[in-house]
Amino acid sequence: MxxxxxxxxxxxxxxxxxxxxxxxxxxxxxxxxxxxxxxxxxxxxxxxxxxxxxxxxxxxxxxxxxxxxxxxxxxxxxxxxxxxxxxxxxxxxxxxxxxxxxxxxxxxxxxxxxxxxxxxxxxxxxxxxGTEDILKYNGVKLDKLKMQVYIEEEEIELEPKQFEILKYLMENKNIVISREKLLEEKWGYDYYGNTRVVDAQIKKLRKNLKDKSYCIKTVFGTGYKFDVE
Incomplete structure (x- = not known):
């Protein structure tokens, strides 16, 4: 003390x-x-x-x-x-x-x-x-422990991989994360797929985020970031 x-x-x-x-x-x-x-x-x-x-x-x-x-x-x-x-x-x-x-x-x-x-x-x-277990930006709230996501306090359903991607982007808000880094972090070193799988999951994630899809910005030629003003 x-x-x-x-x-x-x-x-x-x-x-x-x-x-x-x-x-x-x-x-x-x-x-x-x-x-x-x-x-x-x-x-x-x-x-x-x-x-x-x-x-x-x-x-x-x-x-x-x-x-x-x-x-x-x-x-x-x-x-x-x-x-x-x-x-x-x-x-x-x-x-x-x-x-x-x-x-x-x-x-x-x-x-x-x-x-x-x-x-x-x-x-x-x-x-x-407790606040470390809750990420909340731009009206999007993610509860790490409960694995739940809310948009303006209304819960939405995400696939596990989409949840992990969103969590990683929100934890690193305003930082550009490359497709390769997302692939490495969320699919693992032993995954031999290409970065198109990342793009496909981001597309699904944006659709599920509805009017908050703008939060996930594409950085041309590099990757994605969760944009917080």
């Missing part, structure tokens, strides 16, 4: 410094605020985690959280000295992620912070991986 930035919002100077120092010791970048207004002003898109006290001058923690939630789903751990059910329920209604009741153990606070950030990172990586 790369260095993360934490915004620590606590009006008690001693607790603020103690928490800030402990997060710094654990390789976090730290931003400190001692009242609710300062917290709102210092919060920005680079903040990865917020440690937020409920009882604050100027704006209370619930108001700060409400304002943060209008622009971000950043994980938030709230600190409370009271531990009252009403406070905890209010926080969860405002989508707080976790609570620490004062006095608290700093090691547990750090552990909670790391678990939250690990989960966020895992979800982001999972989302990124």
């Amino acid at each position: 790369n260095n993360k930035t934490v915004l620590i919002v606590e009006d008690e100077e001693k607790i603020n410094k103690m928490v800030c120092d402990y997060f710094k010791f654990n390789k976090f970048e730290v931003i400190s605020a001692t009242d609710g207004m300062e917290a709102v002003e210092k919060f920005n898109e680079n903040v990865d985690l917020v440690i937020l006290d409920i009882m604050l001058p100027k704006l209370d923690g619930f108001t700060v959280l409400s304002r943060i939630r209008k622009k971000s789903d950043v994980p938030v751990i709230m600190l409370t000295a009271r531990g009252e059910d009403e406070d905890i329920l209010m926080g969860y209604e405002l989508k707080v992620d976790d609570y620490m009741i004062k006095p608290f153990n700093l090691d547990i606070l750090i552990a909670k912070a790391k678990v939250l950030l690990y989960r966020i990172d895992s979800m982001v990586k999972g989302a990124d991986k």
